[in-house]
Amino acid sequence: MKLSYVYILKCSDASYYTGVTSNLTKRFSEHQIGKHKDSYTYKRRPLELVFYAEFTDINLAIESEKQIKKWSRAKKEALINGDFDKLPNLAKKRFH
Template sequence: MKIYYVYILLCSDETYYTGITSNLNKRLFEHNSGENADSYTYHRRPIELVYYCEFTEVGFAIDTEKQIKKWSKAKKEALINSEYDKLPNLAKKKFK
C-alpha cells in the first residue's frame, strides 16, 4: 500500500510551505538542496519540517493539502502545535 504525506515546512523567513509527496525524505532533501530554483522554498532555505500526516488515498491527501494551503498562519500553527480545539474558532470569519 502506497503512503502519501501532506507536510508543512517552516521556511527561514518564518512563512509556511504546504506540500504533498509519496517520499517525504526525498522531498525534504530536494527542498533543502535547492533542486528547483523556481520553487517557493528555494530562496527561503533552510527549511524545517514542522508537521506531516499520512494518507493511503491520494485523493484525500490532495484535498487536505489544498485545504491547509488556504488556512491562515495562526490556524496552521494550531495544527502544528496539536491545538486541535482552536481550529474551529480560527476557521470563523471575524466580523467588526
C-alpha cells in the first residue's frame, strides 16, 4: 500500500506552506536545498517540518491539502499543536 502525506512547513519568515507528496523525506529535502527556484519556499529557507499526516488514498490527501491551504493561520497552528478540539471553533466566521 502506497502512502501519501500532507505536510506543513514553517518558513524562515514564519509563514506556512502546505503540500502533498508520496515521499515526505525526499520532498522536504528538495524544499530545503531549493530544488525549485520558482517555488514559494525557495526564498523562505531554512524550513521546518511542523506537521504531517499519512493517507492511504492520494485523493483524500489532495483534498485535505486543499482544505488546509484555505485555513486561517490560527487554525493551522491549532492543527500543528494538536489542539484538535479548537478546530471547529476556528472554522466559524465571526460577524460583528
